[in-house]
Amino acid sequence: MKEEMNSMTLNKVWNLVELLKGSKAIGCKWVFKTKRDSLGNVERYKAILAAKGFFHKEGVDYTETFSHVSKKDSLHIIMALVAHFDMELHQMDVKTAFLNRDRA
Numbered sequence: 358m359k360e361e362m363n364s365m366t367l368n369k370v371w372n373l374v375e376l377l378k379g380s381k382a383i384g385c386k387w388v389f390k391t392k393r394d395s396l397g398n399v400e401r402y403k404a405i406l407a408a409k410g411f412f413h414k415e416g417v418d419y420t421e422t423f424s425h426v427s428k429k430d431s432l433h434i435i436m437a438l439v440a441h442f443d444m445e446l447h448q449m450d451v452k453t454a455f456l457n458r459d460r461a
Contacts, residue, residue: 358387358404365406384409 365371376382390403439446 358406361404361406383413 385406385408388405388407390405392400392403394400436446438444
């Protein structure tokens, strides 16, 4: 939990602001996962602070959505290109990833 909080502080994930009159803050919860290796042994424990975004109302709290997951088809295309051009493919694990969008 400390690692996750430090990462969010370092990456300036949020700004503390006054809550608008009539608005209601959404909650959050900790999600705990156990990461295991290929043999099933515990590799490490993970803690993720997740916003309870399911309380949001479209058009009131947000106007657009974005999913940062990749499609299986995208991975298949990349693997096919790697095989076709006889390239090397390396895998990596990203410890923390934060998406940023341009603010107009």
